[in-house]
Amino acid sequence: MNEVTQSSSNVYEVFALRYATHDTRRSGENYLGDDPHDDIAMPLDFYVWVIRGNGRIVLVDTGFDATTAVRRGRRYLHSPIALLGELGIAASEVDTVVISHMHYDHAGNLSEFPNATLRVQEAEMTYCTGRCMCHEAVRRPFEARDVCAAIERLHSGFVVFTNGNEPIASGIDVHLIGGHTAGLQAVRVRTARGNIVLASDAAHYWDHVRTGRLFPIVHHVPAMLDGHRTLMDLADGPDHVIPGHDPLVRTRFSHWNGHPDIVMLHEKPVEHTGIDRDKGGPETKEAR
Template sequence: MGDDTYEVYAVRYGHSPRRSPENFIGGDTHDVPMPLDYFNWVIRNADRTIVVDTGFDAASAAKRSRELVQPVETGLRSLGIECSEVSDVIITHMHYDHAGNDGLFPSACFHVQDVEMAYATGRCMCHPLLNHPYDVDNVTAMVRRVFEGKARFHDGTSEFSPGITLHRIGGHSRGLQVVRVKTARGHVVLASDTAHFYAHLDRRRIFPTVDSVADVLEGYDTVLKLATSRDHVIPGHDPLVLDLYPAPDERLRGSVARLDVAPRKS
């Protein structure tokens, strides 16, 4: 594997039972079970290991009535990764389920979009309808990282390292970014909450937590252009990811999925 080609993994750490009307603006006439799974992601090759998003902890799970299936550090350790040794963390956006676990990565530099930091600390957070997906302690932790020299800001599209680029999408949150990764099977896009489910992408429907509906819809087109194919787009919360992609070994089935290999046909 070349210096610019990577393995990519989805690591499940949480779960929330929901029904389909809760997952679409305008509801859903079918009204069927449609649970959320919560993931963070790992990008690695022989030269570097990068964690994408930091998840939530037990206290946050209890506060928001979510199930913590396993601590984030446990899932990462199953791939041989110690949080204390991680040097780079990409934060797709600063919602509680993507930017929690303050202090878990003490040696890491955190990468975030300029506009997301401005949004999460600005006037829009005066409105409960907009601030409810954020946790003030997580946001404060990111501010502290800025002053400690442990944060790096990205503006729009940037090259993170050879084979990895960051792209601001917006929509779900003001500064949501996706990660495009070169793999042996082509360019995989970790779409995060650009699309919570494949159904959002395929049906052009919108998850109810949203900053800009227009940017969500444009974001669907953007991630499809960035990825080698639709099968190279990985949604942020869809349990199907664990069904479509193989585990790296049998003991991790239902917990970790390898995304740099082809999915089975759905």
């Protein structure tokens, strides 16, 4: 695919906002079926993503709050709403919230966005309110209050369901991936450097896509593996796939106004395509 030029219409700025982090281990926590002796530190960062341009402010995922961070043992760095403020965006200005999936770290804080239409896959809402939630192991990554908040927005007329692959606006579309949950969706955005794909938990780390390995929380194994290929097919290159929790995102791209936790994804990476393989970063399409 060709890169989109700066003069093209309907291109957007895209920012990754890191609001929390967690000191996980490689074995068991981040890879399904790893050798339990492979106990290497592998931090997990938590992001929300902002798409701005053409008169639109779209937020992809809404994070969790400080109370949830304490209860789940996560290190809370900023409120996502405060990070939006750093970009000069008030929560009331967000017109659309795309929820990639309904896990606690992606679907909290919904009440903070009173004017936003919520876009969620119908399969995801069916999943998080259906019989699968009878199993404690399956419902553990969900917060009941977040699911209830989404249902309240539905009954207030502020939810639009997506089914499969659909446009959100000119230059922004969602794609049903599944795998991690029944209705996980990724978001493709047209930027000045080409089409980037906000993978969310379709790929927690670049290394999941590169090696074809699985994150341990998985609803459907083949769908998760197929999803890695779909992400690459949708994006204009390996650096255009943005994983959902990889700390390398903050070293791969420039920071907005030097802010340590706000990264500009619409600008070219700070290095030539490809992070060293032993660091788990992306490689070129030709190397796949």
